[in-house]
Amino acid sequence: MKPRTADKIATTLIVFFALLIVGILVGLLGYILMRGISHISWDFLTSAPQKIRAGGGVGPQLFNSIFLLFLTLLITVPLGLGAGIFMAEYARPGKLTAFIRLIVEVLSSFPSIVVGLFGLLLIVNYFNLGFSLISGALALTVFNLPLMVRITEQAFRTVPKQQKEAGFALGLSKWKIVTSVLFPVALPTIITGTILSAGRVFGEAAALMFTAGMSSPRLDFGNWNPLSPSSPLNPFRPAETLAVHIWKINSEGLAPDAVQIAAGASAVLVITVLIFNLAARYFGRFIYRKLTASKRMN
């Protein structure tokens, strides 16, 4: 075959396969939204599921997903910041740093089901927290922490090192430089990364089946006392999330409209992830513009 012909064929194939991937995404999103969106209504989003009758909603599951995400971020963000700052600003090249880097890599590579099993063993059974929101949040922390460490480390590494020097020359302590000079500059990147990781947490199911549980007690949305067992805010109650719910009705759903509910719930999940993605993208651009637009005046 002539090189020119081979070149043409290869280029065509590459373009074809690349566009095929675009097609897969469009098909996926189109399918999920087409099938699911007709089932989404205010009633679907707010009412409780039905076991064997049609017409159930995903209200408690949606609430659980959001609340669990909030709890997880509440625990993960401070921890991830601390370890990430250490890796970016304090860790000197050496055995300890290499070891911590390896830990972060291994932790982020663990299958989420293994993280869930670890949660079952340690948090649910050993610490006796049972199937609960707090167990789920702690398992998701294990799952999300390595990512948060990386996001923080990378964000701090993008801050020009002259910022740090300026702080040192003013006689500031290193910690003050980190918190008051570098952190504000790194913050936009950290927020963008956190929003993206939040999307991942929101859709996670395998780590939650054996920690947050696969059932949701009857919730009384008029009761906001976090200690009451029927309160939505009680962190010690079991909490099936939206993603877990989708899995459950697909494998053991008895309601006659189980497939429609799965489709509707999938659409809700995908739309949420889309919103997270767009928010991260928009926020990143907004900050970028804010930081650079002012420079155009030169």
Add this chain to the structure above:
Amino acid sequence: MKANKSRIEKHHIEDFIGRTYMSFCVTLLIVIIVSMVYFVASKGLSTFISGTTSVSEFFFGTKWSPDGDTPSFGALPFISGSFLVTLLAALIASPLSICAALFMTEIVPGWGKKLLQPVIELLSGIPSVVYGFVGLSVIVPLLRNIFPGQGIGVAAGALVLSVMILPTITSVAADALSSLPQNLKESSFALGATRWQTISRVIIPTTLPAIMTGVVLGMARAFGEALAVQMVIGNAPFVPRSLFESASTLTSVITLGMGNTTMGSPHNNALWSMALVLMLMTFVFVFLVRLLERRNKI
């Protein structure tokens, strides 16, 4: 100044607080990983220590009948299922991903990246239960119509997984390709080589270790993925003889069995042994990635 030397200054306190906080976070990372390895390993080894099943019986036994009169815990069906879907998924996804990466960096570097970057990000953001749901409602019926069997099986699992690992391989490969020095390509073009000759003789060989890193990372994700595979693979405990027959993976059998067995029973212990295999495979994947990264540096 000399007199001040031993006095505790404000900046000493700040740095102390900062260091304490960071040490806490980093220590927690270490505690998490150590306790994870310890708990999963001690649970997973109990199968062998208690003597219900020997190591060779577990790894090479093909008979899985935990509830029979003489229970037998051969995990080969699941181990082989996991490896099979992982390898197939990598075989399907790798060429597609490499094409996508070439499209973004070599064919149309401008809008190719603008088009595919968000596509890749969205694909990686879609939750695995949603992949499972779409697999169950699109891919399985499709396979059922074209091939013999019920549609469920290794082929369906591999197809779903291949879409899930596309983003991982593509983004790593695209990073590798775009970090290639410009003059390498230019010198090849200057010799009169076509684009395809340049890609196949210069670009791919130079970036192969990096691309392989992406493939291994994708395989790690596929190997550990639980719910999406469980939903489409059929979950029959047999060593797969055909791609279109019901089969199982390590993750799928754990997902289904863990909730229905009592802690400490031989059946439950065997599931933990499989979790241990998953964990050890994670170490293997991380090790492979490191090995490839080292080769990439030279």
Add this chain to the structure above:
Amino acid sequence: MGATATASKNSFQTEQLSIFYGTYEAVKGISLPFPENTVTALIGPSGCGKSTFLRSLNRMNDEISGSTSKGSIWIDGVDINAPGTDVIKLRQKIGMVWQKPNPFYKSIYDNIAFGPKYHGIKGKQALDEIVESSLRRAALWDEVKDRLKDSALALSGGQQQRLCIARALSVNPQILLLDEPASALDPVSTGKVEELIKELREDLRIVIVTHNMQQAARISDYTAYFYLGSLVEHDKTEKVFSNPENQMTQEYIMGRFG
């Protein structure tokens, strides 16, 4: 050479100061005095150690891992290069400005007020005063007084550099270290910064690294010529530029190498 190694009050000088990166000796046993109310220019070809030397004067090299030093830096009779020195407190006394303007990603006001606030100045009025006086000393006040709340990044390069000088002045240092402060600026801004350096000499000692021979001649009282980590020549600037003792110095100043 004018180095007299006495550790008296009101002195600022180095004594046999050496800086190492690993085993590489970047600065080789330099003794250099910086008299009060003078500008000392450090000149020499790239890689001669002048910037490393400058950065060691406020122990900035401490922040680079693998960097070590030997010898002494005397300030007011105290060796600040001795182990156990409170480096962070020390740096308040020594301001520094770099080649590339590096204002904080904060407002103009906060850029100046940040340091003093950290060092314990309280009250809006006191801070306002410091901001105004620092900006006035850096000849920037008139240009920015109506937009103190704007981002410092909105200023032009030359303004940013003067803001950095104002920021360094805000904590009232005795010594100002300048690392090629004008090399990234346009001629007009360069002129302003040079003017400023001459005025600031009234209150502090200034050490400046520069690649620009005319600039060194224009603004400095003393000039030190570095080559391969060693001090080749140090004398009054007129002397160095009109009648250098060393052949190498002459060739460098005439622009034959470097």
